[in-house]
Amino acid sequence: MNTPDSRRVRDLVYETLASEGRAPSVAELARRTRSTTEATQKILHELAEAHALVLTADGDAVRMAHPFTAAPMAxxxxxxxxxxxxxxxxxxxxxxxxxxxxxxxxxxxxxxxxxxxxxxxxxxxxxxxxxxxxxxxxxxxxxxxxxxxxxxxxxxxxxxxxxxxxxxxxxxxxxxxxxxxxxxxxxxxxxxxxxxxxxxxxxxxxxxxxxxxxxxxxxxxxxxxx
CATH class of the missing domain: 3.30.450.410 (Beta-Lactamase)
Structure with a gap:
């Protein structure tokens, strides 16, 4: 969250989980931020490194953005x-x-x-x-x-x-x-x-x-x- 772009991606993840109960895809985030999927994926990995969110095991999608989770749990x-x-x-x-x-x-x-x-x-x-x-x-x-x-x-x-x-x-x-x-x-x-x-x-x-x-x-x- 050190740049405006990373802040925007982070906020879009949370907004979507809060309003729709799902995580936005990398492609959706790229479209909504007018960026590329490669740049968006890099930002997501940086956010995950900072514990601002959690990616899937393959690193290609948002798994959790506490307190929300994108996958079924208990x-x-x-x-x-x-x-x-x-x-x-x-x-x-x-x-x-x-x-x-x-x-x-x-x-x-x-x-x-x-x-x-x-x-x-x-x-x-x-x-x-x-x-x-x-x-x-x-x-x-x-x-x-x-x-x-x-x-x-x-x-x-x-x-x-x-x-x-x-x-x-x-x-x-x-x-x-x-x-x-x-x-x-x-x-x-x-x-x-x-x-x-x-x-x-x-x-x-x-x-x-x-x-x-x-x-x-x-x-x-x-x-x-x-």
Whole structure:
């Protein structure tokens, strides 16, 4: 996002995901910015290097632009307003709250508990916290999130309650991960993602994001950002 061209490409990716629930293609971005596909592809790779978005494994399309994802994942996010027919894939429990925060929109979130397979549907919004009993499990420490960010997001899941999250962890990843209340993750998503669609958005500094984690009580080595 160091040049007007990269800023325009970044903003078009976010605008399209927010309004249509899909990522624009490289050709579409090139057309809309009156550029070439080669130059646009170069900008996308630069944005990915800066963690401003995530490309597919082949590097030829946008995979994620947090909190949005262009591919089906474990969460479906829909507006509570019955006149708004948009819908989005949530990359994880945290990103699902982030979509609500970025759009300043009350939403319904649909997923399933990894432990028991029970469908879970809950409401959340900028001022509407999720049900108190829900728990969210983070699979790896903050310092490792971007080692494979898609895999990280895939495993940040919502469970029926803490007991289910603890049993899943004991069976599948003993001694690993971190279980938080869903309301804590919701509280983090607001300031983390709430400005993502702002015209003047600037990437948060590491220090800023670390402070957001601390303010939500997410402290200690697990939550230390790289």
């Amino acid at each position: 969460f479906v996010v829909t507006p509570l307003d019955g006149h708004d027919d948009r819908r989005w894939w949530g990359g994880c429990a945290w990103d699902s709250f982030g979509i609500s925060a970025a759009l300043d929109l009350d939403v319904r979130i649909d997923t399933a508990c990894p432990q028991c397979g029970t469908p879970i549907a809950y409401q959340a919004g900028p001022r509407l916290p999720p049900p108190a009993e829900l728990a969210v499990r983070f699979p790896r420490p903050a310092g490792e999130w971007w080692d494979d960010v898609v895999a990280t997001c895939t495993m940040i899941r919502t469970f029926c309650d803490r007991g289910h999250a603890e049993r899943w962890t004991a069976d599948n990843a003993p001694g690993g991960g971190y279980i938080a209340e869903a309301a804590t993750v919701w509280r983090l998503a607001g300031p983390w993602y709430g400005d993502r669609l702002d015209p003047g958005f600037q990437p948060h500094s590491r220090e800023h994001n670390q402070r957001l984690l601390d303010e939500c009580g997410l402290t200690g080595p697990f939550w230390r950002l790289p």
